[in-house]
Structure formats: C-alpha cells, structure tokens
Amino acid sequence: MDSILDIVMARDPFEKEFHQAVTEVIESVKPVLDRNPEYRHAGIMERLIEPERVVQFRVPWMDDQGQVRVNRGFRVQMNSAIGPYKGGMRFHPSVNLSIMKFLAFEQVFKNALTTLPIGGGKGGSDFDPKGKSDNEVMRFCQSFMCELFRYLGPYTDVPAGDIGVGGREIGYLFGMYKKLKNEFSGVLTGKSLNWGGSLIRPEATGYGSVFFADEMLSTRKQSLKDKVCLVSGSGNVAQYTIEKLNHLGAKVLTLSDSSGYVYDEKGIDDAKLQYIMYLKNVKRGRIKEYAEKYPKAVYTAFDAGTDHNPLWNHKADCVFPSATQNEINAKDAQNLVNNGVYMVSEGANMPTMPDGIDIFLDNNILYAPGKAANAGGVAVSGLEMSQNSMRIRWSRQEVESRLKSIMQSIHASCLLASEEYGTPGNYVNGANIAGFIKVADSMMDQGIV
Ligand SMILES: NC(=O)C1=CN([C@@H]2O[C@H](COP(=O)(O)OP(=O)(O)OC[C@H]3O[C@@H](n4cnc5c(N)ncnc54)[C@H](O)[C@@H]3O)[C@@H](O)[C@H]2O)C=CC1
Ligand SMILES: O=C(O)CCC(=O)C(=O)O
Numbered sequence: 337m338d339s340i341l342d343i344v345m346a347r348d349p350f351e352k353e354f355h356q357a358v359t360e361v362i363e364s365v366k367p368v369l370d371r372n373p374e375y376r377h378a379g380i381m382e383r384l385i386e387p388e389r390v391v392q393f394r395v396p397w398m399d400d401q402g403q404v405r406v407n408r409g410f411r412v413q414m415n416s417a418i419g420p421y422k423g424g425m426r427f428h429p430s431v432n433l434s435i436m437k438f439l440a441f442e443q444v445f446k447n448a449l450t451t452l453p454i455g456g457g458k459g460g461s462d463f464d465p466k467g468k469s470d471n472e473v474m475r476f477c478q479s480f481m482c483e484l485f486r487y488l489g490p491y492t493d494v495p496a497g498d499i500g501v502g503g504r505e506i507g508y509l510f511g512m513y514k515k516l517k518n519e520f521s522g523v524l525t526g527k528s529l530n531w532g533g534s535l536i537r538p539e540a541t542g543y544g545s546v547f548f549a550d551e552m553l554s555t556r557k558q559s560l561k562d563k564v565c566l567v568s569g570s571g572n573v574a575q576y577t578i579e580k581l582n583h584l585g586a587k588v589l590t591l592s593d594s595s596g597y598v599y600d601e602k603g604i605d606d607a608k609l610q611y612i613m614y615l616k617n618v619k620r621g622r623i624k625e626y627a628e629k630y631p632k633a634v635y636t637a638f639d640a641g642t643d644h645n646p647l648w649n650h651k652a653d654c655v656f657p658s659a660t661q662n663e664i665n666a667k668d669a670q671n672l673v674n675n676g677v678y679m680v681s682e683g684a685n686m687p688t689m690p691d692g693i694d695i696f697l698d699n700n701i702l703y704a705p706g707k708a709a710n711a712g713g714v715a716v717s718g719l720e721m722s723q724n725s726m727r728i729r730w731s732r733q734e735v736e737s738r739l740k741s742i743m744q745s746i747h748a749s750c751l752l753a754s755e756e757y758g759t760p761g762n763y764v765n766g767a768n769i770a771g772f773i774k775v776a777d778s779m780m781d782q783g784i785v
Contacts, residue, residue, distance in 0.1 A: 340381050351434035353661060357441045357686060358385055360693075364768035367757045378784070380776045387440065388421075389413040392433070393483040395461060397476045400469055409480050411459035413493055414440035417778035420491055421457030422447055422525075422714060424498030427505065429464040436460060438661070439498070442685055443714070445771030446707040449746045452718035457493055459484070465500045466620075477508035485516045488523050490724070496525040496717050499660065502572060502617070503528055503538070522724030525717035534720035536735040537713075541683060542576025543736070544712015544743050545656060545704075546584065549681035551747040552702040552763075553654075561585040564652045566677075568592045569659030570616050570623050573683040573710065577656045578609050590647050592638075592659055593623040597647040600626075600633035644668050651675045658683030669695040682706035693764060708750050708767040715742045 344351075344358050362381070369375050395407045410433060413421045423443040426435070436458055444456030463476050487493060497506055506526045513523055520532075527533035536543070550560055563586045567574050570591045578588045587603040591612065600608070611629060615621045627635035636646055648655070648668035655677050657663055661684065664672075669692035672680070679702040682688065686706055688696070696703040716739055723729055730738075750766030753773070759765045 340385060343382065344385055348434070348437075351437060353434045353438040353686070354441065356690065357438040360690065360764065361441070361445065361768045361772065364765040365772045368769055368772060374780070375776050378780055380779055383779065384415065384444070384772075384775070385441070387412050387414045387437065388416060389487070390433070390437075391459075391484070391487050395463065395476065395480050395483070397472070397479045399472055407461050407463040407476070409459070409461045409483060410436045411484060411487055411493070411495070412436045412440035412457055413487070414456045414458070415444040415775060416455035417775050417782060418448060419453035419455045420489075421493035422454035422496070422717065423456055423458040424460075424496045424713075425458070425501045425505075425509075426460035426498040427463045427465050427500035428460070429462050431460045431462045435661070439685055442707050444775060445768060446711045447714055447718075448771040448774040449708060449749060449767060450711050450715040450718060450742055451745055452715060452742075454494075454714065454718050454721075457495070458498070459495055460498065460501070463500075465505070470504070473505065474508045477505055478512045481509050481512035482516070485513050488513065490521045490523050490721070494523055494525060494717070494721060496714070497572070499571065502526075522721050525720040527720070532720075532724055534716055534723055534735055535730065535732045536739060537716045537720055538572060539576040539579065539736075540716035540739055541573045541710050541713030542578070542658070543580045544715065544739055545573070545577055545658070545681045545683040545709045546580040547712065547740050547743040548704050548709040548747055549654060549656070549679060549702075550584070551744055552679060552681070552704060555751075555761075556702070559584070560654070563587070563654050563679075564589065565654045565656060566590045566647065566650060566652045567656045567658055567683075568597070568647055568663060568687075569657075569684065570612055571658075573713075574656075574658040575609065575613055575616070577658055577683055578604055578612075579606070581656075582606055582609065586654070589650060589652065591623055591626065592647055594638075594659075595622055596624060596635055596637040598623055598626045598633045598635050599647075599650060600630060602630075602632055644671065648672050649675065652677050654679040654681070656681050656683050657687035659687065660684055661686040662689050664688040664692045666691040666695055668692060673699045673701065678702060680704065681709040683710050685710065697762060697764070702763075704750075704763050705767055707771065708746050708763055711746055712739050712743055715739060 754766030
C-alpha cells in the first residue's frame with residue numbers, strides 16, 4: 337500500500353491535507369485489499385485517489401469601491417460510482433487544491449455511508465466573505481456560477497454549503513444558475529424553503545452528529561442527558577449541535593471562531609443560542625461579543641504561538657469539534673483524555689490530527705470520525721434532492737426521523753465493518769471500510785472508467 341501513497345506524494349508533493357486523508361483510508365482498508373485481491377487487480381485504490389475531474393477557474397468581481405478583484409474557484413469531482421457528485425462549497429481564504437481534494441476524498445466515503453445514491457465532490461474559493469457587504473457577496477457568487485454552471489446539473493453534480501457558504505450564498509448561486517440554464521432544477525441543496533429547500537437541512541449536520549454520539553454512548557449504556565460538552569466553531573454545524581444537545585438535556589460550555597473561544601460555565605442555553613444565531617447569521621460578528629453580552633462567560637483569544645488549543649483543556653464528558661480541519665493535535669487530545677472526556681463526535685471534517693486520533697483510540701475513547709458523524713448534512717441534502725425530484729415536501733418530523741434512522745444505520749455499518757475486519761469498536765476503520773467496499777464494488781460493476 338505504500339506504493340499508493342508514493343504515487344500521491346510524487347504527483348502532488350505539497351498537498352499535505354490530501355495526503356493526510358488518503359493515508360488514513362489506506363491504513364484502514366489494507367486488510368480489505370488483502371482479503372479481496374480483485375480490488376488491487378482492478379486498480380481501485382489507484383483510481384480512487386485521482387479525481388475524475390478537477391475544474392479550476394478565475395472569479396473576477398467588483399467590490400463596493402469599484403475595484404476589480406480576482407479569486408480562484410475550484411470544483412473537485414472526485415468519484416461518481418454511486419451517484420452524481422455531491423458535496424459542499426467552501427469560501428475561505430485558506431482554500432487551495434489540497435484542501436478541496438481532501439474534502440472531496442472524504443466526501444466519497446461519507447456519501448457512500450449515507451445509504452443514498454450520491455457520489456463525492458467538493459468545491460469552493462479562496463474568497464473571504466468576512467467583512468464583505470451583501471452586494472459584494474452577490475457579485476462574487478454570480479461570477480463564480482458564471483463559470484461553474486457548465487459542470488453542474490441535477491444528474492451530474494449538486495453542490496451545497498460548507499464553511500462560508502450558507503443560505504445567503506446558496507440563494508445567489510442558485511439565482512445565477514437558473515438564469516444561465518433557463519431551468520428551475522434541484523441543482524443545489526441547502527436552498528431556502530420557499531424555493532425547493534428541505535426542512536431540517538440547516539439543522540441536519542449538527543443534529544446528525546448528536547444522534548451519532550447518542551448511538552455510540554448507548555453501546556456503553558449511557559445517554560447524553562446531563563453530559564457536559566465542549567463544542568468548537570459557532571457556525572451552522574456548531575449551532576445545531578448545541579440546539580440538539582440542549583434538547584437532550586446536555587450542557588454545552590464552549591464555542592469558538594477563528595479568533596478565539598468562549599467558556600460559559602453556566603452553559604449555553606437556548607436563549608443564549610438564539611443570540612449566537614443572531615450574532616453569527618445576521619450581524620456576522622465575532623464570538624468575543626458573546627462574552628460582552630454574557631459577562632460571566634470568559635473569552636480567550638487564540639495565540640498562534642502556542643502548541644495547543646486551550647478550548648480543549650476543560651473538564652467535560654463529550655466533545656463535538658465543529659469548526660475546521662486539524663483543530664485537535666496530539667497535545668489537545670491528551671488534554672481531553674486527562675480531563676475525563678470519553679466521547680468525541682466530529683461535526684467538522686478531519687478536525688483531529690492523526691496522532692490525536694491515535695491517542696483517542698489508545699485510550700478507548702468513543703471516537704467518531706467526521707465522515708461518519710457529520711454525514712447527516714449530506715444525507716438530508718440527498719433527501720432534498722429526492723423531494724425536488726418528486727416535487728413534494730416532507731414534514732419536519734418525517735425528515736428528522738429519516739435523518740435519525742440514517743445516522744443509526746451509519747453507526748451500525750461502522751460497527752459491523754470494524755468487527756468483520758478485526759478491530760471491533762474502531763469507528764475510523766469501520767467508516768473507511770464500509771464506505772470503501774460500497775464504492776469499490778460499484779466501480780467493479782461499471783468497468784474501467
Ligand atoms: N454545513 C454542513 O452541512 C457541513 C459542514 N461540515 C464541516 O463542519 C465544519 C464547520 O462548517 P459550517 O458550520 O458549515 O461552517 P460555517 O461557516 O457556518 O461555520 C464555521 C465556523 O467555524 C469557525 N472557524 C473557522 N475557522 C476556524 C478556526 N481556524 N478556528 C476556530 N474556528 C474556526 C468560523 O468562525 C465559523 O464560526 C467544517 O469543517 C465543514 O467542512 C461537515 C459536514 C456538513
Ligand atoms: O450537503 C452537501 O451536499 C454537502 C455537505 C458537506 O459539504 C459535507 O458533508 O462536508
């Protein structure tokens with residue numbers, strides 16, 4: 337298997353996030369390839385690490401001062417063995433091809449786990465929506481779609497949101513797609529309810545990660561009631577993680593953004609959550625304003641010079657990393673273990689670094705990797721596509737109950753695969769193996785394409 341990694345490293349030596357994601361999957365699926373040599377013979381892994389298509393393009397737009405600015409747009413169409421490419425778009429200054437490819441690669445296995453017919457892709461831009469006016473965001477989204485529309489379609493590629501892309505951006509992107517194609521189709525998910533969106537899509541990733549956590553805890557005869565939790569991020573995933581945790585009787589102490597974090601020992605209850613939703617989704621302010629509004633909460637700015645993230649150094653039972661990749665290093669993981677944490681459910685994609693994962697696994701922590709725990713978002717996107725095709729709308733209750741049963745089914749497939757391949761209870765191996773087998777078998781069925 338080293339040779340696969342050698343290929344990746346030789347082809348794209350600087351794509352460190354992509355290497356990280358590929359290495360983890362390769363380590364997990366080695367026993368599957370040993371038991372099924374036909375996958376090796378068919379070059380399944382060699383094909384999986386090479387995107388079916390990568391689009392990179394210029395996105396020129398005009399700011400409010402009349403100055404022309406240029407950003408870079410991407411769409412990585414990774415694998416379509418089980419359905420049209422599906423995955424979010426990220427607008428953040430850190431976006432580059434390595435980050436796009438790691439996210440698209442993860443998405444392939446995640447989408448396979450959902451039980452729905454969706455392939456994997458991801459896209460985005462190094463555009464930073466922070467501090468931009470609505471008009472600037474609209475002009476950017478329109479220019480972005482003016483190029484990307486050629487590669488999309490309800491049976492080809494159906495993007496959605498991710499960091500920096502929420503309901504506002506999906507609206508502007510959809511408006512331009514509709515105009516260019518002269519067609520009203522379900523080509524994006526995360527749409528507003530008035531024009532084809534699904535109930536529960538905004539809630540789905542956070543709720544799903546909590547449902548997955550509940551499933552993991554139930555294997556040890558526990559529940560989330562009265563559990564003390566740390567959550568990072570303060571965007572879409574973090575907000576609805578807190579909402580569901582509160583409903584289930586847990587207590588959440590933390591939230592963060594890229595500048596720092598707040599610790600509220602009284603707990604972030606529903607009223608405080610409403611304020612966060614206003615602060616982040618309407619005012620588009622910074623998390624430090626939370627501590628100004630609730631003075632008993634403590635705000636700590638992140639210090640780029642330290643070797644750990646202080647958010648992860650508090651006493652708690654359960655942890656929901658919901659901000660971004662590589663936000664938990666080995667020292668953070670050790671701090672969490674030392675502080676009594678015994679469950680980690682990843683709302684974000686790849687938030688734990690490999691040596692941090694080893695620490696969780698060595699300490700028998702219930703640890704769910706993002707591609708299993710945060711699959712609820714894309715799963716409800718898949719349900720949005722189904723509703724669009726059938727031209728109907730399911731009730732809140734219907735979508736939430738489908739989401740819950742999808743998360744239970746992902747949990748069961750991870751456990752089954754981890755047992756079948758000799759590492760019972762290891763959700764990393766379970767998720768990688770279960771996702772891999774479904775995609776690999778579909779690729780085998782479809783020949784060498
Ligand atoms: N939105 C969705 O449906 C899904 C999102 N995810 C993942 O969840 C994570 C969060 O995404 P969303 O909540 O959708 O994005 P968002 O844009 O709504 O929120 C992201 C939050 O993370 C914070 N953040 C960004 N960089 C940070 C850093 N370096 N340190 C601390 N905080 C930081 C931002 O300030 C923001 O509050 C990402 O890893 C994303 O890929 C995964 C599955 C689905
Ligand atoms: O809803 C979707 O299509 C994609 C969600 C997403 O970007 C993710 O699962 O990371």
